[in-house]
Amino acid sequence: MRSARDAWDMAAKVQAASTASDADEDSAYPRYRTVFVSDLHLGTPGCQAEAVLDFLKAHPSEQLYLIGDIIDGWQLRRRWYWPQAHNDVIQKLLRRARKGCRVVFVPGNHDEFARHFVGHHFGGIEVVEEAVHTTADGRRLWVVHGDYFDAVVQCAKWLAYLGDNLYEFTLRLNRYLNSLRARLGLPYWSLSAFLKHKVKTALNYVTDFERAVAAEAGRRGLHGVVCGHIHRAEMREIDGVLYCNDGDWVESHTGLVEHMDGRLELVRWSTHPASKLSAPRAQEVLA
Numbered sequence: 087m088r089s090a091r092d093a094w095d096m097a098a099k100v101q102a103a104s105t106a107s108d109a110d111e112d113s114a115y116p117r118y119r120t121v122f123v124s125d126l127h128l129g130t131p132g133c134q135a136e137a138v139l140d141f142l143k144a145h146p147s148e149q150l151y152l153i154g155d156i157i158d159g160w161q162l163r164r165r166w167y168w169p170q171a172h173n174d175v176i177q178k179l180l181r182r183a184r185k186g187c188r189v190v191f192v193p194g195n196h197d198e199f200a201r202h203f204v205g206h207h208f209g210g211i212e213v214v215e216e217a218v219h220t221t222a223d224g225r226r227l228w229v230v231h232g233d234y235f236d237a238v239v240q241c242a243k244w245l246a247y248l249g250d251n252l253y254e255f256t257l258r259l260n261r262y263l264n265s266l267r268a269r270l271g272l273p274y275w276s277l278s279a280f281l282k283h284k285v286k287t288a289l290n291y292v293t294d295f296e297r298a299v300a301a302e303a304g305r306r307g308l309h310g311v312v313c314g315h316i317h318r319a320e321m322r323e324i325d326g327v328l329y330c331n332d333g334d335w336v337e338s339h340t341g342l343v344e345h346m347d348g349r350l351e352l353v354r355w356s357t358h359p360a361s362k363l364s365a366p367r368a369q370e371v372l373a
């Protein structure tokens with residue numbers, strides 16, 4: 087059985103095989119100071135590798151932060167899935183590092199195997215547990231995947247799991263309870279209201295996560311934070327701290343870019359299958 091570590095080793099071999107194709111293909115696009123992406127989940131069928139490639143191609147940058155869950159070691163351990171497009175993404179990242187882009191990899195929980203490599207370089211890519219990025223306009227941003235804040239999110243997952251399994255039981259229980267309540271002269275207890283409350287609770291976990299991460303960045307005396315993990319792109323101020331989440335490449339296809347003047351922009355990338363060479367205008371500005 088192949089492990090996530092093997093995927094890492096394989097990526098190193100891919101690098102060796104790819105040195106021939108170093109054409110300066112990105113020169114047609116405007117350069118950005120920094121690009122932040124996370125949650126690519128390479129090694130899973132859900133990963134939109136083609137979209138990632140198009141996005142990276144259209145956003146050449148001086149610095150590139152890979153903020154965790156780039157390679158999904160959890161899924162690879164269960165089932166080996168590694169198509170060519172996923173190799174191409176790794177090649178693209180390594181080529182970028184070779185061409186002088188500073189590439190920083192902050193491992194997440196799905197690629198926590200890479201946390202063994204913290205403090206090392208891998209094909210020109212720095213592996214760090216967390217980073218502080220200073221924007222061109224002098225703002226200091228904490229760069230972290232975000233899973234350290236997930237006690238509450240994990241708890242929500244358990245609730246969701248129990249919710250699935252208990253759903254039918256709940257329906258039966260609801261019928262039973264309501265016949266009992268009717269006999270006791272109590273009003274009908276609404277299952278839909280109960281479920282709505284559950285959904286609202288799940289949303290609160292997202293808010294809790296965002297607030298917790300922003301508060302920690304503030305506590306560290308930083309202006310803001312860039313994280314990933316919850317697959318929910320966002321850029322807003324929370325109690326005076328700039329909270330940025332660069333989203334993911336499984337569902338939302340979003341990345342965060344820093345313009346040369348330090349301006350941050352959340353980009354949702356829409357892929358047009360007809361044109362492989364997606365122009366930068368294919369992006370839609372979120373915030």
Ligand SMILES: [Mn+2]
Nearest residue numbers: 155194195315
């Ligand atoms: Mn994660």
